[in-house]
Amino acid sequence: MRRIGLFDPTRERLPVSEPVKTVILGATGSIGTQTIELALAMPERLRITGLSTNTRIESLRDLVLQLKAGDYTETPQLAVVDAQAHARAQAMPELAPHLLPPGKDGLPALAGQVDADVVVNGLVGAAGLEPTLAAAKAGRRIALANKESLVIGGDLVAEALAQGKAEIIPVDSEHSALAQCLSGRDYAEVDKLILTASGGPFRGWQAADLASVSREQVLKHPTWEMGHKITVDSATLMNKGLEIIEAHMLFGVSYEDIDVLVHPGSIVHSLVLYVDGSLMAQLGFPDMKLPILYAIAREAHWPLGGQRLDLAKLGQLVFEAPQVDDFPCLRLAREAGLAGGTAPIVLNGANEIAVAALLADKIQYIQIARIIEEALAGIPQARVDTLEDALDVDRRARTAAEAIVDDMTP
Numbered sequence: 001m002r003r004i005g006l007f008d009p010t011r012e013r014l015p016v017s018e019p020v021k022t023v024i025l026g027a028t029g030s031i032g033t034q035t036i037e038l039a040l041a042m043p044e045r046l047r048i049t050g051l052s053t054n055t056r057i058e059s060l061r062d063l064v065l066q067l068k069a070g071d072y073t074e075t076p077q078l079a080v081v082d083a084q085a086h087a088r089a090q091a092m093p094e095l096a097p098h099l100l101p102p103g104k105d106g107l108p109a110l111a112g113q114v115d116a117d118v119v120v121n122g123l124v125g126a127a128g129l130e131p132t133l134a135a136a137k138a139g140r141r142i143a144l145a146n147k148e149s150l151v152i153g154g155d156l157v158a159e160a161l162a163q164g165k166a167e168i169i170p171v172d173s174e175h176s177a178l179a180q181c182l183s184g185r186d187y188a189e190v191d192k193l194i195l196t197a198s199g200g201p202f203r204g205w206q207a208a209d210l211a212s213v214s215r216e217q218v219l220k221h222p223t224w225e226m227g228h229k230i231t232v233d234s235a236t237l238m239n240k241g242l243e244i245i246e247a248h249m250l251f252g253v254s255y256e257d258i259d260v261l262v263h264p265g266s267i268v269h270s271l272v273l274y275v276d277g278s279l280m281a282q283l284g285f286p287d288m289k290l291p292i293l294y295a296i297a298r299e300a301h302w303p304l305g306g307q308r309l310d311l312a313k314l315g316q317l318v319f320e321a322p323q324v325d326d327f328p329c330l331r332l333a334r335e336a337g338l339a340g341g342t343a344p345i346v347l348n349g350a351n352e353i354a355v356a357a358l359l360a361d362k363i364q365y366i367q368i369a370r371i372i373e374e375a376l377a378g379i380p381q382a383r384v385d386t387l388e389d390a391l392d393v394d395r396r397a398r399t400a401a402e403a404i405v406d407d408m409t410p
């Protein structure tokens with residue numbers, strides 16, 4: 001019998017009361033803006049009660065104005081994390097009366113205290129963990145896009161969920177697909193989870209050819225339009241590595257039973273292999289609105305416009321084995337997940353620093369994996385029991401990775 005993870009596909013699914021009051025963490029990002037588009041398209045089903053940004057207050061004001069134009073009489077509560085951006089927002093009449101306190105405290109307040117049925121966590125990076133914990137402790141339903149929460153603090157999130165009635169529903173398209181394929185099934189029947197990967201812009205390239213790729217090539221994802229960090233992670237396959245850890249945390253399946261399959265079209269979003277050899281898959285046009293809405297609707301299929309998949313027109317689906325030797329981040333992430341303790345936190349923190357360095361044109365693409373590997377080698381493996389431990393390891397990983405980047409920078 002398998003252990004049930006943070007997400008229990010066998011639990012009783014209760015209908016949601018509508019309209020669903022929704023807080024969006026990371027409203028100015030790719031997941032956030034797509035959630036707002038859903039809210040504007042179906043105001044009778046979805047109402048926004050809280051929004052956050054880090055720095056992009058002009059975009060936040062645009063979102064607030066769009067909601068106003070779309071019949072919102074009350075502006076949602078707003079969290080602006082960056083202190084300078086918060087100070088500037090206080091001078092904006094559309095934002096000022098609705099602002100929560102500046103700094104990191106605003107996000108847990110938004111996640112745990114503002115009136116909401118669901119918290120969409122569309123934050124990027126480790127910054128998502130504390131708000132995930134706050135939402136879990138407050139008993140909220142969490143539509144979780146921020147996979148980093150589970151990579152660096154999966155066990156802490158499990159503890160917080162165990163305290164009450166909170167639940168997590170995955171937004172990542174692969175994990176949403178797995179949730180759909182597992183829905184109502186007996187876990188004893190599951191043999192393997194199979195995460196599909198587009199392969200990113202360098203699918204088919206050899207390690208030697210990757211030495212001189214440009215930042216622009218890295219940012220050209222073949223099938224999805226997303227924020228910069230996840231786009232870089234998709235090019236290194238770190239995104240799939242983080243998703244392996246996320247799948248382990250969500251579904252409680254052991255690492256050796258989580259496979260990766262390259263599928264360049266991003267049509268099959270993931271599969272479950274059952275013990276009798278039956279394979280269940282979820283297919284759809286690559287559009288994040290579908291898994292976002294599925295999570296908000298508490299795993300119901302609500303009507304959604306947009307492109308429909310025409311399989312006859314598509315003709316064929318292509319699959320390949322992943323190039324583990326050419327894309328070392330996939331191996332590093334799997335090893336870090338298996339090691340547990342400090343390793344996934346170091347992996348994630350070093351990766352965030354390396355990705356930021358690549359985006360700032362300080363390092364080359366192939367140096368990302370080296371930075372992570374060196375950071376992992378430099379920080380001794382240990383247990384992580386508390387949030388303070390996790391945040392301390394995250395800080396140490398970032399400091400170590402920054403020093404490695406400095407050494408690499410001419």
Ligand SMILES: NC(=O)c1ccc[n+]([C@@H]2O[C@H](COP(=O)([O-])OP(=O)(O)OC[C@H]3O[C@@H](n4cnc5c(N)ncnc54)[C@H](OP(=O)(O)O)[C@@H]3O)[C@@H](O)[C@H]2O)c1
Nearest residue numbers: 026028029030031054055056123124127145146147226227
């Ligand atoms: N985009 C997708 O299609 C997709 C698909 C699957 C999973 N995901 C996952 O969803 C999450 C969000 O991805 P995304 O592509 O939407 O990212 P994104 O476009 O970069 O947006 C990130 C959001 O988080 C805010 N933010 C960034 N750093 C912050 C910090 N330190 N403190 C508080 N807020 C911060 C940003 O504010 P500013 O606007 O001020 O920077 C922005 O609102 C990631 O974990 C990603 O892996 C995304």
